[in-house]
Amino acid sequence: MGDVKFFIVVDVDDRILVCNNKDKFLQVKEQLFRKFKMKDVGISWEPTLCTIPTSVWEALCRVHEAKTIGNKFFLRRRFFTIKMKEEDDMLVHINTVKALADQLRSIEVNITDEHVYMVLLMSLPPSFDNLITSLESMSIKDVDLQFIVPRLFHEVSKRKECDSSETIA
Numbered sequence: 001m002g003d004v005k006f007f008i009v010v011d012v013d014d015r016i017l018v019c020n021n022k023d024k025f026l027q028v029k030e031q032l033f034r035k036f037k038m039k040d041v042g043i044s045w046e047p048t049l050c051t052i053p054t055s056v057w058e059a060l061c062r063v064h065e066a067k068t069i070g071n072k073f074f075l076r077r078r079f080f081t082i083k084m085k086e087e088d089d090m091l092v093h094i095n096t097v098k099a100l101a102d103q104l105r106s107i108e109v110n111i112t113d114e115h116v117y118m119v120l121l122m123s124l125p126p127s128f129d130n131l132i133t134s135l136e137s138m139s140i141k142d143v144d145l146q147f148i149v150p151r152l153f154h155e156v157s158k159r160k161e162c163d164s165s166e167t168i169a
């Protein structure tokens with residue numbers, strides 16, 4: 001067992017603890033699990049299964065990307081009901097919507113780009129209604145995620161510019 005490494009993935013702060021000594025590994029694992037009530041995603045003592053990143057990634061996927069009906073329901077609900085507040089950052093909001101879409105795709109839920117930009121537009125606060133109305137008048141073949149995202153950023157920058165000129169005046 002010379003080059004075998006044991007991994008503990010601490011999901012809360014995205015840390016991976018690596019240890020070559022099985023006894024020390026079990027001791028640290030037990031302390032962490034007891035103190036933080038951590039969940040064991042599985043353990044393998046086989047050298048071929050303890051290579052990073054594949055074994056760690058697969059263990060995380062088994063827990064966080066389980067293809068259960070409950071997980072699909074939970075992620076779909078989050079995706080289709082997400083709402084952006086006026087004070088929220090547009091980039092963060094767009095990335096959150098895209099990340100939820102990617103999570104759904106990873107558990108084999110059919111999410112198209114049209115779903116993503118529709119959810120993105122529906123999740124915007126009422127102050128974006130004029131922009132949404134102007135997009136609604138366009139042909140569906142002219143509108144896609146690559147078209148909408150720059151328009152959203154442009155709208156945000158116009159608002160910031162307008163706010164800064166009002167502050168100066």
